[in-house]
Amino acid sequence: LSRGARFRLSAEIVRDQALAVSGLLSPKMGGPAVMPPQPAGLWRSTYNGRSWIDAEGEDRFRRGLYTYLKRTTPYPSMTTFDGGSGEVCLVRRIRTNTPLQALVTMNDPVFLEAAAALASRMTTEADDARARAERGLRLALIRPAREGEVEPLLRPQTDAAKAFSADAEKAAALIEASRGKAGELTSAEFAAWIVTANAILNLDELLTRN
Incomplete structure (x- = not known):
């Protein structure tokens, strides 16, 4: 184990782990494929009358294994993290590291909802x-957190809280987009903790098998 290879987690596990850490991941096994959130309009085309309808409830947070896949329009976050296209069988996946992957884990609807859920756990x-x-x-x-790991999170959290206090609309927009609930906190405070939780979900140690 001390000499094991270091590599980024697979496409499905990157998503599943964020949901698991936040407490959203459904342990349900079996059943039909589900449609978790993805950017709107990806299925829109001249010859396609079908539409992607985001799942609600437990199906929204099923493991990546159960995600509905369409070969002509694959699930975007899995493609970004080198998931197979489904057109051919793969002996193994080739791992890449691109800026798009960071954009997914910071802005994708699934990861935003996971960040809001993690923020709720942290604050409660x-x-x-x-x-x-x-x-x-x-x-x-x-x-446990090591020495020097907490302060880099607290400084941006404080700055974000001040920024959201000065712009309540942005705080409300972030909470709405992430489906979060501020609870006893102000919108500015909770939005700042969503930003902090998002940073935690983007840590290299979380996304990498060491």
């Missing part, structure tokens, strides 16, 4: 800012 399971950041790291990395 801990009382002060430092404890919340430590809780988020513990949930994501399955280990």
Whole structure:
């Protein structure tokens, strides 16, 4: 184990892990394919009358294994993370590292919802800012936060809270897009914790098998 290869997680696991850390992942097994959120309009074409309807409830957070796949229009986040196209059988997947992958984990609807859910866990399971950041790291990395890991999260969180306090519309828009619920926090505070949770879900240690 001390000499194992280091590589990024597979396309399905990158998504599933974000949902698992946030507490959203459904453990349900079996059943038909589901349609988790994806950018609107991808199925729109002259010769295609079908449309992608985002699943609700438990089906929205099923494991990537159950995602509906269409060969002519594959699920975009899986394609970005080198998932197979379904046109041919693959002995193994070739892993790439591109800026698009970071854009997916920071902006994709699934990852935004996972960030909001993780932010809810952090703010309800801990009382002060430092404890919340430590809780988020513990949930994501399955280990206590090390020295010097919490401060880089707290500074941007404070800056984000100030920015959202000055622009309530942006805070409300982020919470709405991520389907979050501020609960006892103000919209500005909760939106700032969504940003912090999103940063945690983008940590290299979380996305990589070390």
